[in-house]
């Protein structure tokens with residue numbers, strides 16, 4: 001231990017230095033102990049161990065506290081580093097010889113040994129000490145570094161803990177706030193509920209006060225009942241007054257009709273006697289008159305030529321138009337016509353009667369067929385020319401050009417430089433005037449016609465008709481119901497009546513929004529009674545001159561007929577006038593509706609016009625015209641549609657056609673034999689589905705109108721004069737004059753002409769309409785049931801719409817069976833007769849059946 005003392009006195013450093021000197025001693029001991037076992041070291045070196053332990057513990061404490069949180073280096077690791085660092089010095093100094101020495105000195109430590117120390121040994125030791133000191137300093141430095149990093153880590157950890165703590169604190173604070181809010185909510189909820197409770201209680205209490213109101217209501221009810229009693233009394237009085245007025249009216253009517261009958265009888269007898277007298281005279285001198293007419297005719301032609309060439313120019317100076325003398329003109333016509341039109345094909349003529357004999361044969365009313373059939377026979381005899389002449393001289397001053405090809409038909413109906421709105425209507429239309437009125441759209445000409453047509457076009461435009469389609473559909477439902485009822489009884493019914501009632505209802509509804517209910521009112525009542533407006537309309541149409549049916553003297557000489565015409569025209573006019581004025585009054589009372597969608601056609605036409613007396617009268621004429629032009633024609637179309645459908649029952653070709661119709665209806669209107677009308681009733685559906693979605697049905701209707709055209713047009717080309725130029729047409733390759741003739745566009749011939757439609761022209765084949773190549777080759781105007789040009793049918797969209805609705809309604813659910821004139825087993829097939837328009841000869845007698853599937 002002696003060596004320890006000097007070493008201590010020599011250095012004598014402050015505490016850390018002391019530590020360091022202590023530390024300088026340790027390695028020597030350590031060197032010795034490092035070769036011993038751990039147990040030996042611990043037990044054998046207690047003293048040194050104590051120092052070392054203290055150092056280790058304090059370091060451990062510092063480090064451990066940091067390491068606990070985030071230990072970068074374990075304490076063992078630290079120790080190991082410390083032990084390793086002095087190793088090179090130990091190896092360098094601790095030689096093999098020294099060890100036993102040290103060991104030996106250690107082993108003899110207990111017994112002090114006197115030993116001489118050499119100076120070089122001292123120097124060597126000193127050197128070694130210095131070296132160890134250096135090593136120790138380095139070790140201390142590294143321990144310091146470790147300490148520093150541990151402090152830094154400790155700081156980091158501390159701040160992390162601080163952060164966590166503050167977070168916790170804020171969480172606690174928000175939890176507290178939440179608790180506060182819960183508390184306030186609870187209190188306010190309690191307040192609200194108590195208030196509600198209080199209010200409800202008050203309300204419940206105040207219920208008791210309704211007694212007063214109840215009493216007043218009861219009083220009011222009593223008063224109302226009293227008032228009702230009084231109204232009923234008034235009604236009763238009014239009713240009895242009405243009954244009295246009606247009885248008076250009836251009485252008046254009976255008296256009137258008696259007076260009328262008496263008047264008729266007187267007239268008839270008078271005229272009968274006169275007629276008898278004239279006929280006897282004529283019969284006696286017939287031959288003489290015939291012979292002399294020839295000589296008279298020749299003289300008259302001479303006279304006319306003379307008048308035209310010599311007297312004419314002089315007379316023009318005195319009188320504006322001398323050549324328009326009707327008698328002179330008529331007389332020379334027989335001769336004139338044969339000169340002027342000699343190059344137009346015509347049947348061989350009798351020297352005097354001309355074509356009259358042939359006409360009498362083929363167009364005789366007694367044949368009970370439309371003159372079209374007679375014209376067709378003539379046309380065939382003439383080997384089907386584009387047009388041919390039917391000479392009516394000498395009984396009529398004007399003759400007919402019957403047209404069989406579209407090209408000539410177009411010449412008279414399309415506008416031209418001479419005739420802005422096409423060639424004027426034929427004078428034969430005059431006969432229809434009692435039925436259609438003097439100012440009718442059908443017969444008006446020039447600017448008068450133009451302004452009328454303009455006013456009414458709006459009402460007949462497809463868009464407006466679609467607005468009115470619910471009316472058409474609901475009327476068609478009644479029509480279907482009537483057929484269904486007919487099917488149940490199995491009786492034979494004239495389809496004509498059902499379809500005429502339908503079209504009458506539709507036209508009157510659309511035109512004036514007046515429902516005559518002709519489909520539901522039985523014969524002999526209301527408008528169908530003897531003096532009813534519908535009866536008047538029907539009787540008028542039978543009375544109107546049957547144009548083209550040949551000469552019927554009774555028509556001109558029958559006084560009763562004239563009287564009847566006069567009378568029924570009055571009935572018709574008066575009733576329509578009454579309805580129209582009523583409608584206008586209603587219109588005035590109602591605030592003006594901007595919406596034109598559901599307006600009657602006449603309302604639209606009167607929209608911007610002051611309804612004066614004259615305007616009303618004119619409008620009545622138009623309503624009559626619509627009834628005349630649209631009622632029978634459309635009803636005829638419906639009858640032929642059902643007739644064509646009926647053929648499916650026995651003709652396989654027709655079966656296929658009807659199958660295709662059904663397939664189309666199933667696809668467009670959905671399943672269900674009678675579903676179509678319900679679907680079409682939905683807003684916008686009629687317009688959507690009936691426009692382009694049913695092409696086959698449309699083709700079926702067009703084909704029906706082609707083979708059974710209900711109407712036509714006759715025009716009169718004024719004879720060439722200073723004001724009207726001659727008009728030419730190409731007939732059989734020759735340009736021929738046709739002015740001065742009545743031109744009849746005979747649809748019956750045009751629509752069946754093989755030159756126009758091909759060899760299958762007479763075959764009912766809807767498919768032709770869907771064959772684009774075929775259609776593109778068709779001549780313009782080949783199909784003209786509604787005629788063409790500016791004066792075409794104003795109601796064609798309506799007629800087609802009605803046709804489509806009827807087809808949609810009947811095709812799948814009903815079967816039609818023609819009774820009589822079936823065209824089978826040697827029986828004649830139903831044909832057309834002349835009744836103003838062309839109508840089926842037998843009223844289309846039919847039996848109806850419900851389809852098995854329905």
Ligand code: HEM
Pocket residue numbers: 425441442443453507625626627629630631633634637709710711712713714785786787790791792793794795796798799
């Ligand atoms: C299938 C049904 C119909 C057919 C075949 C048909 C046929 C015709 C034909 C051929 C004409 C030309 C007459 C001529 O030039 O003298 C015409 C004109 C006329 N049609 Fe129709 N029509 C039908 C339905 C209707 C309907 C439903 C209405 C009205 C409600 C109507 C109203 C008229 C009128 C007012 C004219 C004269 C037009 C004018 O000159 O500006 N027609 N129709």
